[in-house]
Amino acid sequence: MPPRKGARGLADAAHDLRWAQDVRDSVRCAGSLLVLLLLLDWGTGRLSLRRGTLWVTLALVLFLVLCPARVRAGEDWLSVRRLLRERRVRTDLLVSVRCRDGVSQRLVLRDAFGCRVEIDPEVLVRNPPLWFRLEAGARKAAVGGTLLCGATALGRLSRRVDREAAHAVFEVSGLE
The missing domain is CATH 1.10.287 (Helix Hairpins)
Incomplete structure (x- = not known):
């Protein structure tokens, strides 16, 4: 855990x-x-x-x-704290990553222990350090063979984070 x-x-x-x-x-x-x-x-x-x-x-x-959820990530874990409860997943033992569309888009992460969290992908896009922690753990899960589904959702999110980061760099440098 x-x-x-x-x-x-x-x-x-x-x-x-x-x-x-x-x-x-x-x-x-x-x-x-x-x-x-x-x-x-x-x-x-x-x-x-x-x-x-x-x-x-x-x-x-x-x-x-x-009231937004408080999202934190460390080496091989990600936590989402709401008003009454905190949920955590081991990112190095992820089993699935799914993107739920609807009124508000959600990224659903599930680990090998059955723990599950839902987060707004926008939080990851706005905070690259959070994304990098999640991506590093997911990479370990993929190499370890536990990540059974979710490569597509992670790839889409990775491209979105990269695009937003590049856009921010261009904006700050005055090239846009």
Whole structure:
């Protein structure tokens, strides 16, 4: 299993650099909705304890929906922490990598121990150090023969990360 807190490898873990900003944005959005609803009710004279509680509950639900998962990766492991639970996979023992399309695209990783995580591929695109940790572990899994399916999804994601990194370099250098 991946290292636990305090174990070697956690100190040099890569993490989502925009996570704190995304949490602040979630709080701002939920807070703005709450203030708007309370002001609207107060302005119409319909504000009561019951309606105020309803608006606070609605804003809290919105925050819970918008609150991003905290993604971290170290040598041979990747973790996704939500509000109540943390899930980890061993990237060097990956069995499958699948890309689920839909309203929000998700990358589903499953390891040989049956552990499973879902992450937004955009997190990996925005944070190349996270991607490099995942890719290094997946390469070990492929060489070790445990990665049975997922080479196509990883290849697509690799090309996307490379394209975004090249685009950022061109932007910074003024060549675009």
